[in-house]
Amino acid sequence: MALLPVKFDLKKRVKLAQTVWFMYWFAVLAGVLVLSMGLFFKIELRKRSELMDNNESHFLPNLLILMGLIACSINVFGGKVCYDSLDPEKFAKWKPMLKTYLVFCVGFNALLLVTALLCFLMRIPMQFTLAEGLRNGMRYYKDTDTPGRCYMKRTLDLMQIEFRCCGNDNYRDWFEIQWVSNRYLDFSSKEVRDRIGSNVDGQYLMDGVPFSCCNPSSPRPCIQAQMTNNSAHYSYDHYTEDLNVWKRGCRDALLSYYGGMMSTIGALVILVTMLEAGVTVGMQYVHSSLSNLANPEDPESESEGWLLEKTVKETFTDIMDKMKSMGKGSKVEEGEAAVETVS
Amino acid sequence: MPFMPVKFNLQKRVKLAQGLWMLYWFSVIAGILIFSLGIFFKIELRKRSEMMDNNESHLVPNLLILVGLLACGLNAFGGKVCHDSLDPIKFSKWKPMLKTYLLLCCSFNVLLVLVSLLCFLMQFSVYLTLAEGLSYAIRFYKDTDTPGRCFMKRTLDMTQIEFHCCGNNNFRDWFEVQWISNRYLDMSNDVVKDRVLSNVEGKYLMDSVPFSCCNPGSPRPCIQHHLTNNSAHYDYDHRTEELNIWTRGCLEALFSYYSSLMSSIGVFVLFAIILESVDMAGLKYLSTALETMAEPENPECESEGWLLEKGVKETFSDLLTKLKTLGRTNQVEGGDAPEANT
Numbered sequence: 096m097a098l099l100p101v102k103f104d105l106k107k108r109v110k111l112a113q114t115v116w117f118m119y120w121f122a123v124l125a126g127v128l129v130l131s132m133g134l135f136f137k138i139e140l141r142k143r144s145e146l147m148d149n150n151e152s153h154f155l156p157n158l159l160i161l162m163g164l165i166a167c168s169i170n171v172f173g174g175k176v177c178y179d180s181l182d183p184e185k186f187a188k189w190k191p192m193l194k195t196y197l198v199f200c201v202g203f204n205a206l207l208l209v210t211a212l213l214c215f216l217m218r219i220p221m222q223f224t225l226a227e228g229l230r231n232g233m234r235y236y237k238d239t240d241t242p243g244r245c246y247m248k249r250t251l252d253l254m255q256i257e258f259r260c261c262g263n264d265n266y267r268d269w270f271e272i273q274w275v276s277n278r279y280l281d282f283s284s285k286e287v288r289d290r291i292g293s294n295v296d297g298q299y300l301m302d303g304v305p306f307s308c309c310n311p312s313s314p315r316p317c318i319q320a321q322m323t324n325n326s327a328h329y330s331y332d333h334y335t336e337d338l339n340v341w342k343r344g345c346r347d348a349l350l351s352y353y354g355g356m357m358s359t360i361g362a363l364v365i366l367v368t369m370l371e372a373g374v375t376v377g378m379q380y381v382h383s384s385l386s387n388l389a390n391p392e393d394p395e396s397e398s399e400g401w402l403l404e405k406t407v408k409e410t411f412t413d414i415m416d417k418m419k420s421m422g423k424g425s426k427v428e429e430g431e432a433a434v435e436t437v438s
Numbered sequence: 439m440p441f442m443p444v445k446f447n448l449q450k451r452v453k454l455a456q457g458l459w460m461l462y463w464f465s466v467i468a469g470i471l472i473f474s475l476g477i478f479f480k481i482e483l484r485k486r487s488e489m490m491d492n493n494e495s496h497l498v499p500n501l502l503i504l505v506g507l508l509a510c511g512l513n514a515f516g517g518k519v520c521h522d523s524l525d526p527i528k529f530s531k532w533k534p535m536l537k538t539y540l541l542l543c544c545s546f547n548v549l550l551v552l553v554s555l556l557c558f559l560m561q562f563s564v565y566l567t568l569a570e571g572l573s574y575a576i577r578f579y580k581d582t583d584t585p586g587r588c589f590m591k592r593t594l595d596m597t598q599i600e601f602h603c604c605g606n607n608n609f610r611d612w613f614e615v616q617w618i619s620n621r622y623l624d625m626s627n628d629v630v631k632d633r634v635l636s637n638v639e640g641k642y643l644m645d646s647v648p649f650s651c652c653n654p655g656s657p658r659p660c661i662q663h664h665l666t667n668n669s670a671h672y673d674y675d676h677r678t679e680e681l682n683i684w685t686r687g688c689l690e691a692l693f694s695y696y697s698s699l700m701s702s703i704g705v706f707v708l709f710a711i712i713l714e715s716v717d718m719a720g721l722k723y724l725s726t727a728l729e730t731m732a733e734p735e736n737p738e739c740e741s742e743g744w745l746l747e748k749g750v751k752e753t754f755s756d757l758l759t760k761l762k763t764l765g766r767t768n769q770v771e772g773g774d775a776p777e778a779n780t
Contacts, residue, residue: 239657252654256599279658281672306649306660311595314582315622317649329624 097401103384105395112180115377119174122374123167125367130163132360145250147228155217162210165203173378180381193382200375207368214361218354225346229263237276252307260345261308273298274305304340313338440744446727448738455523458720462517465717466510468710473506475703488593491571498560501553512546516721523724536725543718550711557704561697568692572606580619595650603691604651604684616641617648647683656681719745
């Protein structure tokens with residue numbers, strides 16, 4: 096008893112083939128979309144690779160690019176087969192490959208679903224990568240003369256300006272590191288020497304933040320230095336001052352940016368999976384309806400198309416039997432080879 | 439003697455009609471592009487309208503939007519005519535309108551030339567508006583409590599950050615205005631009082647710039663205050679320090695942005711003019727080829743198509759005579775009317 100059988104006459108077959116061909120072209124566009132999303136994600140990761148300590152995982156964008164390319168190629172092939180399906184001679188050429196093709200499509204769909212799941216799960220390792228990378232980024236902010244780190248200051252400044260954030264968790268992170276290079280500190284000055292002497296690591300710490308933390312929406316000119324000292328500035332209370340510097344931490348900001356991107360990509364991949372499932376089902380119907388024409392010579396005869404030749408349970412047991420016989424076949428071959436070598 | 443005649447058989451006519459139909463659809467897309475460029479330009483002007491003192495001229499973007507819509511409409515009609523041209527019954531419906539349509543297309547092309555010219559010439563107006571607007575913007579930077587100007591500080595800061603510029607012509611423009619509001623100045627402080635009294639207008643001037651002038655590419659943390667005082671900072675010489683703050687003026691930066699935008703739009707409109715002219719020529723050939731069929735009943739007969747029925751000189755003199763007769767008829771009618779009155 097076939098699963099979900101549908102009767103087809105010539106007109107219905109033609110309509111089905113045309114619809115499935117059309118859907119295949121949409122699926123090609125969807126494949127291109129997945130490819131471009133993978134490329135975009137890869138570029139975005141590369142752009143801020145310095146802030147992720149140069150060891151971010153490119154697994155997900157590479158997978159998306161691969162899936163996009165495979166989707167494009169199998170959908171183009173499927174579209175071609177659909178186009179030829181109404182001409183019996185051309186279709187006979189493709190017929191033997193169709194069964195393998197459909198099995199491959201099912202496998203590909205499963206892989207797409209796994210990719211979509213990964214898009215949502217990879218947020219967690221990204222969190223750790225960002226936390227570590229940003230901490231190091233801030234520590235190397237002052238090292239504009241060290242090869243390999245000269246652009247850390249610029250990258251961090253541009254990022255704080257673009258994402259409207261300051262520091263790792265908040266702006267106080269800047270109070271805990273020395274972000275002014277020793278080249279620009281006058282060591283003959285008593286004030287500088289006092290500050291350096293005041294902590295164990297000998298760092299020049301201050302309650303100031305870089306200019307990129309400043310919020311342009313503040314009604315007063317930005318207060319960057321001596322931020323916790325109310326008396327240093329007229330009419331200033333650092334407890335109530337909201338708009339002076341960005342309050343958000345950069346880890347938060349970057350994570351929500353990348354997280355949002357990955358969630359959107361994941362949702363789109365799920366939609367693409369549904370589309371692919373649809374075209375696979377359509378192709379199966381086209382294949383089955385053309386394979387059992389009542390009268391093979393007469394193209395206008397009736398035929399029946401189905402999703403599975405037998406029911407789900409029977410198909411499953413069939414596959415298990417096939418795999419067992421394949422396993423037994425190789426065992427028998429091994430046994431024979433062993434017997435041959437022994438004798 | 440017709441101008442540039444070409445012989446057509448059925449196959450050639452069909453090919454011409456198909457090619458022209460495709461070209462008309464490209465022209466529709468070009469029209470849509472002009473429309474969207476007009477909208478984009480309008481949005482860009484609106485975004486920085488505060489920098490231009492809110493009196494920038496929206497003539498060019500409005501014209502572009504209008505021209506884009508007209509182009510879409512005219513080219514869609516032309517495409518429809520081409521599509522129907524191979525069916526004599528459908529084509530006879532459009533035949534009487536074709537002459538007027540071609541005249542309309544001609545005047546539309548003239549309009550496009552005008553728009554393209556404006557795109558290049560209005561850049562001067564944009565420059566002057568920007569110069570005035572920016573000087574006001576710098577003056578009103580501190581007025582974050584004045585209604586109508588509260589966002590000037592934010593807009594100017596974001597502009598300086600985005601366009602990598604500082605001040606109107608250069609960063610010294612900030613030394614000439616008071617950019618800190620009096621609300622944040624301790625008037626009881628001697629230093630403040632001295633500064634305010636040191637100039638005629640009683641402004642608190644200093645040799646400092648806002649934070650948005652800072653260049654993130656500088657190797658050292660940004661020096662905003664006491665810019666001209668070398669001894670205020672360790673190892674600092676303001677004459678040789680290049681990367682500390684942006685050295686470019688915002689007038690130059692904004693103007694180069696808008697002028698390149700307007701020039702690109704102008705060049706694109708020139709392409710559209712060429713495309714429209716080709717469309718017109720093609721349609722003229724198609725319509726004349728279909729009109730001069732040797733045997734109107736036999737669609738497969740030969741025919742001849744041309745650009746102008748007579749030579750260029752003759753067509754021109756014909757036009758002039760027509761205009762003159764129009765004028766004379768008016769005069770004659772005018773002469774008749776007074777006679778009728780008397």
